[in-house]
Amino acid sequence: MDINVHGAFFTAREAAKIMIPQGSGSIVLISSMSANIVNIPQQQTPYNFSKAAVKHMASSLAIEWAKTGVRVNALSPGYMLTKLTxxxxxxxxxxxxxxxxxxxxxxxxxxxxxxxAIVYLCSDASKFMTGSELRVDGGYCAI
Incomplete structure (x- = not known):
């Protein structure tokens, strides 16, 4: 919770302190496909609900900051070959x-x-997009 939720919130809040006065900006919070599904076979309830919180945080902040010109969206990767995995x-x-x-x-x-996906969410190509989630999961959540 401290890293996934609080870390995302505090980072977004600090970015907004710069973006709101300038009247524009794009914040991308990293959620996970796990915000939408229950992963199997591993047991990872704390991870899943923390990433669901990040996804909802993006929607909530998007509404709160929409009139300021700051957009907030969530990127939800699937299983990725990171150093940790x-x-x-x-x-x-x-x-x-x-x-x-x-x-x-x-x-x-x-x-x-x-x-x-990151370039898209940060660019003017998505300037009418806020409060959304973009899943990049190889089709995992489509099943």
Missing amino acids: KTILANDSQLKKTWENLTPVGRMGEPEDLAG
């Missing part, structure tokens, strides 16, 4: 196979797979 999966190759089999595209995401 690589460490976890190094000791559990079956879990990696399970995640890949549950993901319609058949693989885990690379951090680079999020770059286009």
Whole structure:
């Protein structure tokens, strides 16, 4: 909760202190597909509800700051091959196979797979978008 929720809130609040006076800005909070589904086979209730809180925080802040010109959206990645997940999966190759089999595209995401979504959410291409969630999950939540 401290990192996922409080960290996201305090960071957004500090960014808004600069963006609101200038009358524009885009904040992207990192949620997770886990804000929308219950992951299997691992048990991770605290992670799931913390990421659901971040997703809802993005919507709430978007409404509160909409008239100031500051947009707030959530990016929700699926299973990504980050340094942390690589460490976890190094000791559990079956879990990696399970995640890949549950993901319609058949693989885990690379951090680079999020770059286009971040650029979009931060750019004027999404200037009419606030309070939204963009999932980049290889189709996991579509099932």
